[in-house]
Amino acid sequence: MSNSLPPDAAVPAVALSAPVPPVPRARIAAARVLVVGDVMLDRYWFGDVNRISPEAPVPVVHVQRKEDRLGGAANVARNAAALGAQAGLLCVVGHDEPGERIVELLGESRVTAFLERDPELLTTIKLRVLSRQQQLLRVDFENSPTHEVLSACLARFETLLPQHDVILMSDYAKGGLTHVTQMIANAKRAGKPVLVDPKGDDWDRYRGATLITPNRAELREVVGRWSSEEDLLARVTTLRESLDLSALLLTRSEEGMTLFTAGRVVHTQADAREVYDVSGAGDTVIATVATMLGAGVPLVDSIAYANRAAGIVVGKLGTATVDYNELFA
Numbered sequence: 001m002s003n004s005l006p007p008d009a010a011v012p013a014v015a016l017s018a019p020v021p022p023v024p025r026a027r028i029a030a031a032r033v034l035v036v037g038d039v040m041l042d043r044y045w046f047g048d049v050n051r052i053s054p055e056a057p058v059p060v061v062h063v064q065r066k067e068d069r070l071g072g073a074a075n076v077a078r079n080a081a082a083l084g085a086q087a088g089l090l091c092v093v094g095h096d097e098p099g100e101r102i103v104e105l106l107g108e109s110r111v112t113a114f115l116e117r118d119p120e121l122l123t124t125i126k127l128r129v130l131s132r133q134q135q136l137l138r139v140d141f142e143n144s145p146t147h148e149v150l151s152a153c154l155a156r157f158e159t160l161l162p163q164h165d166v167i168l169m170s171d172y173a174k175g176g177l178t179h180v181t182q183m184i185a186n187a188k189r190a191g192k193p194v195l196v197d198p199k200g201d202d203w204d205r206y207r208g209a210t211l212i213t214p215n216r217a218e219l220r221e222v223v224g225r226w227s228s229e230e231d232l233l234a235r236v237t238t239l240r241e242s243l244d245l246s247a248l249l250l251t252r253s254e255e256g257m258t259l260f261t262a263g264r265v266v267h268t269q270a271d272a273r274e275v276y277d278v279s280g281a282g283d284t285v286i287a288t289v290a291t292m293l294g295a296g297v298p299l300v301d302s303i304a305y306a307n308r309a310a311g312i313v314v315g316k317l318g319t320a321t322v323d324y325n326e327l328f329a
């Protein structure tokens with residue numbers, strides 16, 4: 001990890017100091033993280049294109065291979081489990097084929113699934129059709145869970161709260177976090193830190209969260225475009241105070257990440273050696289922070305580990321998780 005600031009840094013940001021020491025495996029194994037949010041299935045169909053359809057001017061893909069992966073909140077939970085934490089996942093899935101597939105994949109993972117089934121829900125699935133590494137088409141299925149199921153989810157949350165150390169809200173704007181404000185309030189009352197990966201421009205619903213982890217585009221949508229690091233700090237501070245957030249972690253892709261807390265800014269430069277696949281890096285970041293907080297690691301050190309984990313995960317094709325040995329190698 002490099003400790004220098006971005007070249008345009010104009011705020012008195014503190015750069016992270018020397019690499020942080022390994023956290024004992026047993027401490028991570030004791031961390032109980034509850035991920036709540038929108039789960040989805042990432043489906044890939046790979047095949048060859050040898051002709052154009054006689055029906056319309058589109059390529060015909062002869063599918064040769066299929067692959068399904070857990071996405072959204074399930075990928076976040078998978079990341080926490082890969083590090084060695086006890087990861088629970090509370091979410092809604094439908095009674096359809098993608099829903100069954102998610103149940104199956106979760107069964108094969110180390111994640112403890114707390115699933116609410118909604119017979120009326122189309123489980124969120126993103127189908128990509130690819131040929132020669134090229135994505136030809138993406139097909140999405142999704143709708144919102146019903147009121148009844150969301151209420152059941154909130155009730156389930158209450159019962160799961162005492163059994164977990166850290167709560168993580170993974171919002172992909174699919175409706176699974178309709179009751180997020182109340183969940184945050186209840187978790188705070190129970191003394192548990194709440195981490196939020198936000199979506200959309202209404203952050204009032206995340207009021208009171210401990211840490212929120214937007215990327216640059218997500219933050220820009222809420223505070224507008226900043227002109228300098230100083231301006232960024234001013235905008236973030238106003239937002240943080242008005243929403244009663246303890247901290248905000250801005251993930252900045254190739255520029256690394258910046259943590260804003262009351263009276264302190266800590267910047268960490270990106271740690272990637274080779275970048276293959278950046279999708280899912282945000283999931284790895286928040287899952288790592290949650291795991292470390294659950295293991296009793298201070299926030300600033302947790303961020304350093306998260307940055308290291310993100311640097312590893314962007315260098316991977318396929319499996320977007322980092323395990324204990326890789327992180328502390």
Ligand SMILES: Nc1ncnc2c1ncn2[C@@H]1O[C@H](COP(=O)(O)OP(=O)(O)OP(=O)(O)O)[C@@H](O)[C@H]1O
Nearest residue numbers: 215251252253254256270272279280281282283310
């Ligand atoms: N191109 C890159 N080079 C180096 N590191 C990267 C790159 N992209 C991402 N990272 C690492 O991953 C972290 C999270 O990435 P980013 O800010 O893109 O999150 P994100 O947009 O939420 O990701 P996603 O939504 O695709 O999961 C960054 O803070 C950085 O540590």
Ligand SMILES: [Mg+2]
Nearest residue numbers: 197215282283
């Ligand atoms: Mg993200």
